[in-house]
Amino acid sequence: MDTKRLVMVAVGGQGNLLASSVLAEAALLAGVPMGMSEIHGMAQRGGVVESALIFGNAQSTIISDGDADVLMGFEPAETLRALSKCNSRSVVITNLAPLMPFTVNIGQGVYPDLKKLQELIRAKTARLIAFNATTLAREAGNVLSVNMVLLGALTQTGVLPLTAEHVKTAMRRKTKPAFLDANLKAFEMGVAAAQTA
């Protein structure tokens, strides 16, 4: 089996860890060996949360610079920050809704221009899927389902050895029943967004 490497980056509280656990469950259902690691020490304090998910017959649970097949960012500046994980064949998926770091608010640093950000990523990688996942999540009925929108987009790319059915079954097992309908809707909206992006 081909090894596929996914890096996910988010700001603490965006639901990155739940997305990882859904994908891990989907891999278990699909019979795909998988390992992952997460750095989430200070996630609740507004820091960056990074997950590495490796599908297939690799033993490592972290991903080196240049080794990611897919980079999925929950926040545009964080996607750009993690671009070192990519190579020219990588697929990049990013939410386009910024979460302003407090450093920008107190005048330390400038938030990147979103148009320029997309141009940069598109020029350096095989494919960029960029859209406002936060708006779609809100339309789906739960603004917190940004993670499920992005999982939809990720599944649409077909890079990982997981079908939409695997992921949706995993969502049923791993997400709260009260949010399931909104989550499934969010997932489908993510699939559609990736098709047109």
Added chain:
Amino acid sequence: MHKLLTNQPGERMLLLGNEAIARGAIEAGVAFTSTYPGTPSSELSLNFFQISKESDLYFEYSTNEKVSVEVAAAAAACGVRSMAMMKHVGLNVAADSLMTLAYVGVKGGMVILTADDPAMFSSQNEQDNRYYAKLSGLPMLEPSTVDEARAIVAYAFDLSEKLQEPVLLRTTTRINHSSGAVTLGEIRPRRTKGSFTKDPLNLVPVPAVARRLHVKLLQNLAKARELSEQSAFNIVEGRGRWGILCNGVSYNYVKDAVAELNIAGEVTILRIGFSHPLPVRMIQNFLKGCEKVLVVEEGEPYLEESAKTYAQEAGLTLPIRGKAPDLFSQLYEYDPAMVRKHIAACFGLAYTPPAQVDLSDVPPLPQRPPTLCAGCSHRATYYEVRKAAEGLDTVFPSDIGCYTLGLLPPLSMADYLLCMGSSTGTVGGFSKACDRKVISFIGDSTFFHSGIPGLINAVFNNHDLTLVILDNGITAMTGHQPNPAVDMAQLKLEGYGRVSIEAVVRAIGVPHVTVIKPYKVKKSIDAIKEAVAFKGVSVIISQELCVLYANSLKLPRRKPFRVSDKCRNHRDCMDRLACPAFYVWEDRIKIDANLCTGCALCAQVCPENAILPVKDAAKKG
């Protein structure tokens, strides 16, 4: 039922490394568990805490790592299988007990887990705790994967009982915080009560006894070395002329690199899982079969230096490489591409690393460091101390906890830090050695952990200083673990005592003690001014529950605030407090009502009184 109590051997379950270790201990029949929380070990004890509520497993949050080792050692002296767990620097705190526990030994199996943190994701140093095994003479085991982490724990308990001494289990962050599929094993029954047989001539190490116990420890070390030679956790793979000696997660990177470089036929891998005492003959045999050896180990050259010694003893002159300017470093963690590159370089293989994207035209990105939460009471206390000390030349020693995040601007309230509890000692040194006002900060849990002796020292030696105890009612940084000042009834838990910080401080004889409520800004500033002006030791206890903890307790929430039209854009709120609930919209400060916790700090700081509570349900920003 807790998922780690699932009694279905053979079932596959996706577990976090820390969960797998806890499961391994449960399978081994651990009955007594203790900890002081510390990343990356914290989820391990959280699972034991939860399991202890629904079973006869004993678990405690001890005041510090030394105490956690001591309670667990006594349990093991009674024949009860015990486990103490901590982060790597925690073992420094427990080291005094550990060194002599190695002499005194145990009856029941005892495992001490040390969770090392290469790359310092959440630590103040990246010390390599394999040297504690060497220093104490105790056996050490190290898993490479999550599944192996489960299996190695049962082996550790059996080994401990066989040798009648504690066993050190060393992990690194990438074991603790990785997840993988684990195959469940059988759960052995727990024996929660043991018996203690008096035997002072073996258990009380006065010099005459200790001299004999050291002989026994060395005999044990020889026995342990034979067990290491036979251990299934020291593995040889392949029969090639190039040798790779490795341990822990580095083994995974080696395996992937060997597959990707397609050199399996050329390589012999020796993976060390029983890392103290090392299997000398096994390593020498491995070296004899190789033309050249590369040692792949994060941290210090522990295996490398040993291998070189053993080679010398066996009269072998093959090159053994590891730490070198052109190869591996003692710094930070390793990764698969780094290991691939160095294996190729060491054995002269042609290798082109994957083409990374060119980042030269990516603009500098704004940093996103972790920060104090919206509404965090530490922000209020820091602002008030800064205000109260205006005009004074101050030094602010700090300590370990969420409040260390106050080092960043605009708060800039941390000037010096060593380790847990260091603030109460360093503050006295600064007060004597420089003519500046010294105000230090320590959290509630850290105060109990190791801050109290420093405060006693300050009173005894009559230092001139102010200590601010930031009492937010919980051990917040590591994920809301209880500490001795916590009201356990709030957590609906019975059978606990409670220690008042104020009573402890007064009992020590601190001449000036003030308790403040940091959300009352003016009153707090006045009280702090008075404490700071006091000549001698003054203590301020700033009491306010951690906002995240208060939310988890479902306490009533305060109304959020908004910036009204009265705002003249002074930006004192943003420039002095930088609460994450603020944002800038069309050059004006706004407050995100979903983040604002209603602490009202900014409302009291605003010179125009322009920040007002949100009245209507629409939560206008």
